[in-house]
Amino acid sequence: MKLPRLLAPALFILIGLLVLSPLTAMIAGSFAARSAAGDGSTAHRGLDLDGRLFMPAQRSLAIASGTTVLSVLLGVPSAFFISRAHFSARTRKLFSILSLLPALIPPYIHAIVWTHVNRMIKPLVGLDFHNIWGVMFILSMAYYPFVALTTRSGLDSVDKNLEEASLLCCRGWRTIKGITLPLALPHLFAGAIFVFVFSLIEFAVPDIMRVHVYPVEIFIQYSAFYDERSAAVLSLPLVAVSFGLILVQKRIMKGRSFVQPFAGLGGKTAAHRGRFLSIMAASFCFFLVLLSVLIPTGVLICVAGPVSTYIQALKSSGEEIGYSLALACLGSLAALIPGFGAAYIRERSKSRGTALLFFIGLLPFAIPPVSMGIGLIGAWNHPFLDLVYGSSLVVVLGYAARFLPFSLLMGSAGVKQLNPGIEEAALLVTGRWTHILAKILLPLMRNSLAAAFFVVLILSFGELGSTLLVIPPGRETIPIKIYNLMHYGADGTVAALCLLTSGIILSFFGLFLAMERKLGKGSVV
Amino acid sequence: MPKEIWWKSMITVEEIGKSLGDRQILNGISLELSPDEVLALVGPSGCGKTTLLRLIAGFEKPDAGRILIDDFEASSPTHSIEPHKRKLSMIFQDLALWPHLSAMGHIEFVLGEARGKQRRSYRERRSVEATELLDRVRLKGRMHHYPHQLSGGEKQRLAIARALSSRPAYLLMDEPFSSLDTEIKQEMIELIGEIGEKRRMGILYVTHNAEELAAIADRVVVLKAGRMAESSCRDAFSRTLHVLSAPFARKRGLP
Numbered sequence: 006m007k008l009p010r011l012l013a014p015a016l017f018i019l020i021g022l023l024v025l026s027p028l029t030a031m032i033a034g035s036f037a038a039r040s041a042a043g044d045g046s047t048a049h050r051g052l053d054l055d056g057r058l059f060m061p062a063q064r065s066l067a068i069a070s071g072t073t074v075l076s077v078l079l080g081v082p083s084a085f086f087i088s089r090a091h092f093s094a095r096t097r098k099l100f101s102i103l104s105l106l107p108a109l110i111p112p113y114i115h116a117i118v119w120t121h122v123n124r125m126i127k128p129l130v131g132l133d134f135h136n137i138w139g140v141m142f143i144l145s146m147a148y149y150p151f152v153a154l155t156t157r158s159g160l161d162s163v164d165k166n167l168e169e170a171s172l173l174c175c176r177g178w179r180t181i182k183g184i185t186l187p188l189a190l191p192h193l194f195a196g197a198i199f200v201f202v203f204s205l206i207e208f209a210v211p212d213i214m215r216v217h218v219y220p221v222e223i224f225i226q227y228s229a230f231y232d233e234r235s236a237a238v239l240s241l242p243l244v245a246v247s248f249g250l251i252l253v254q255k256r257i258m259k260g261r262s263f264v265q266p267f268a269g270l271g272g273k274t275a276a277h278r279g280r281f282l283s284i285m286a287a288s289f290c291f292f293l294v295l296l297s298v299l300i301p302t303g304v305l306i307c308v309a310g311p312v313s314t315y316i317q318a319l320k321s322s323g324e325e326i327g328y329s330l331a332l333a334c335l336g337s338l339a340a341l342i343p344g345f346g347a348a349y350i351r352e353r354s355k356s357r358g359t360a361l362l363f364f365i366g367l368l369p370f371a372i373p374p375v376s377m378g379i380g381l382i383g384a385w386n387h388p389f390l391d392l393v394y395g396s397s398l399v400v401v402l403g404y405a406a407r408f409l410p411f412s413l414l415m416g417s418a419g420v421k422q423l424n425p426g427i428e429e430a431a432l433l434v435t436g437r438w439t440h441i442l443a444k445i446l447l448p449l450m451r452n453s454l455a456a457a458f459f460v461v462l463i464l465s466f467g468e469l470g471s472t473l474l475v476i477p478p479g480r481e482t483i484p485i486k487i488y489n490l491m492h493y494g495a496d497g498t499v500a501a502l503c504l505l506t507s508g509i510i511l512s513f514f515g516l517f518l519a520m521e522r523k524l525g526k527g528s529v530v
Numbered sequence: 531m532p533k534e535i536w537w538k539s540m541i542t543v544e545e546i547g548k549s550l551g552d553r554q555i556l557n558g559i560s561l562e563l564s565p566d567e568v569l570a571l572v573g574p575s576g577c578g579k580t581t582l583l584r585l586i587a588g589f590e591k592p593d594a595g596r597i598l599i600d601d602f603e604a605s606s607p608t609h610s611i612e613p614h615k616r617k618l619s620m621i622f623q624d625l626a627l628w629p630h631l632s633a634m635g636h637i638e639f640v641l642g643e644a645r646g647k648q649r650r651s652y653r654e655r656r657s658v659e660a661t662e663l664l665d666r667v668r669l670k671g672r673m674h675h676y677p678h679q680l681s682g683g684e685k686q687r688l689a690i691a692r693a694l695s696s697r698p699a700y701l702l703m704d705e706p707f708s709s710l711d712t713e714i715k716q717e718m719i720e721l722i723g724e725i726g727e728k729r730r731m732g733i734l735y736v737t738h739n740a741e742e743l744a745a746i747a748d749r750v751v752v753l754k755a756g757r758m759a760e761s762s763c764r765d766a767f768s769r770t771l772h773v774l775s776a777p778f779a780r781k782r783g784l785p
Contacts, residue, residue, distance in 0.1 A: 164624070164626065166622045166624060166626035167626050167627075167628055167629075169587070169589050169613070169620075169622075169626070170620070170622060170626040170628070170692070171628075171639070172589070172612070172613045172614060173587065173613045173614055173616075173618065173619055173620055173696070174614050174619070174639075174640040174642075174695075174696040175614055175639075175640075175642065176612070176614060177612075179642075183639055184628055184639075187630045188628075188629070188630060
């Protein structure tokens with residue numbers, strides 16, 4: 006279909022504004038002269054970080070690697086069991102939904118929970134979570150669903166005939182090893198790379214667990230030493246490594262969709278049956294849900310105490326909750342339009358320009374939240390842009406920029422499902438592009454749009470790293486309020502707010518599931 | 531006394547029934563397939579042909595009746611032996627070639643892996659056997675190619691080679707030639723006929739196509755709405771199809 010002439014340039018400007026402006030500002034900041042506190046030297050030489058840089062980098066890599074391994078060990082069996090064990094359609098859907106929940110809860114809430122657990126069990130068993138092992142464990146609890154989700158998508162996309170052809174000559178285990186897993190391997194790798202990158206750039210969890218990692222060092226350089234240049238310079242290698250991995254991931258996936266959450270439900274593959282497998286599968290899935298959802302919820306309920314704590318927390322934080330909700334909604338809408346637009350033109354016109362636009366859109370995956378915050382300040386903190394920087398608009402731009410890749414990937418998956426012939430058939434009737442968009446494209450992509458909106462909304466609602474740096478004076482989002490209260494030792498209120506935040510996020514998820522049921526299955530996330 | 535006489539070597543389907551939700555897919559189907567015959571299963575779309583094949587292969591359990599393979603109960607509503615223990619193989623409608631394995635890899639995967647000290651010598655023997663089989667279906671020069679690098683006919687031949695490599699006693703074929711042009715189809719029919727005859731292999735063949743029926747089948751079973759409409763021998767083909775499934779036959783351009 007012939008696209009409107011101005012669509013591509015408009016999207017370039019929009020995505021450039023969202024992604025390239027903070028990134029360019031960050032890179033420019035790394036070359037800029039030092040602030041008044043510095044020595045005035047330019048460029049990257051002479052960075053006064055002595056030996057303190059090496060250890061955080063090493064720790065970050067160790068945490069990212071360990072979290073990835075642990076997430077694969079937990080996520081792959083969980084995906085396999087949910088996809089292949091002989092569950093009823095209802096049980097399968099229940100486990101599918103439950104296995105997503107840990108990823109919906111912001112990682113800093115997981116960290117808060119396990120600090121409380123640490124306090125309870127340390128005197129008894131001497132186990133301490135305030136080290137890189139603890140961070141690995143907590144991040145795995147938050148991120149294993151990414152591996153489970155992508156792997157399950159891979160497993161569900163394996164043609165059942167391929168497995169059945171193997172089952173005619175081999176036992177179930179050989180079929181799993183020789184056919185099923187190799188075919189789902191690209192999705193497994195994609196999930197593992199997501200986890201590695203997210204753990205590498207994670208700031209909040211190591212900070213809460215008092216483990217000095219690379220992103221924490223960036224934050225310290227910026228907020229404690231007021232050294233913008235060092236913070237920017239430190240961000241660059243992290244961005245380069247992460248983006249390199251994202252490119253590898255794109256290459257591995259070769260244009261496949263990352264996730265199809267409820268595809269294949271209802272026992273599509275009748276391959277690996279057996280009562281033993283079903284019992285083992287149910288036990289394993291329940292154990293994971295217990296560890297990553299039920300225990301954290303129970304701990305928070307215990308710490309929060311009586312109902313009055315919740316009422317008090319709601320009273321004192323109602324404004325922050327409303328503010329966070331409004332910003333998250335705006336951020337989600339702001340990410341949706343360029344994300345779906347870029348995905349559409351990428352899928353429909355396979356030119357180099359659209360490929361470049363797509364890759365620019367993916368860049369924020371690789372930018373640590375703290376670095377994104379530094380970039381946003383560099384880009385928008387100018388007297389003539391006070392309307393943006395002095396208001397909450399900068400937070401919305403931050404959300405849109407950080408979570409644009411999710412919107413882009415979901416949009417791409419949604420467009421891939423559309424047969425181009427549908428648009429061509431419409432073109433025979435009308436030449437108005439807006440008409441085709443409104444009457445054909447948007448109704449057909451409503452599931453993907455709804456999924457993208459809710460995912461970005463949930464992620465924005467829990468965003469902490471970049472918001473911490475760009476929030477206007479006198480305002481607080483709910484994650485910032487929790488983060489600040491935590492440092493004042495208000496455990497009960499913090500736990501109540503964590504539960505309220507999780508409850509709001511879960512209600513978004515419930516709303517999405519209800520909408521999906523109403524709109525019909527087949528959405529692609 | 532030779533062992534063979536103790537059991538009847540055939541697939542026996544007895545009063546098989548299968549439903550999906552409220553819909554009865556198969557209802558009281560009974561048939562027999564001997565080791566040296568080609569039985570064609572015909573009928574309109576949705577009449578349960580593929581479901582019957584899947585039940586015989588052991589991918590699904592019947593709701594009623596039972597399936598005996600060489601006089602052993604292979605499937606019943608309460609019991610089902612695993613597909614790989616049924617001495618049968620299948621050529622799927624979409625071929626179901628494994629995209630991550632080469633032509634050689636397909637055959638080697640089916641031939642399996644030996645354990646312990648014999649591993650190395652077994653690998654050599656396996657390689658020789660795979661090469662011979664690929665040579666027989668004229669794929670020797672393409673043995674290191676992956677399915678996406680093969681032409682339509684070559685993919686078809688690979689699917690046949692894979693099905694034969696496990697030395698099955700019975701071969702199930704689910705409209706395997708439906709997407710081929712006439713020339714390749716003819717070639718494949720000849721190949722199957724030749725191999726079936728040489729190996730004394732029972733073939734259960736699902737098709738829509740009258741030409742394929744005439745070229746391959748010894749017997750025809752017509753299914754209609756999940757029930758067996760008629761079973762007849764080769765000589766009664768035309769009459770059976772004409773009289774008992776006239777609308778279907780007319781649709782397919784049969785006399």
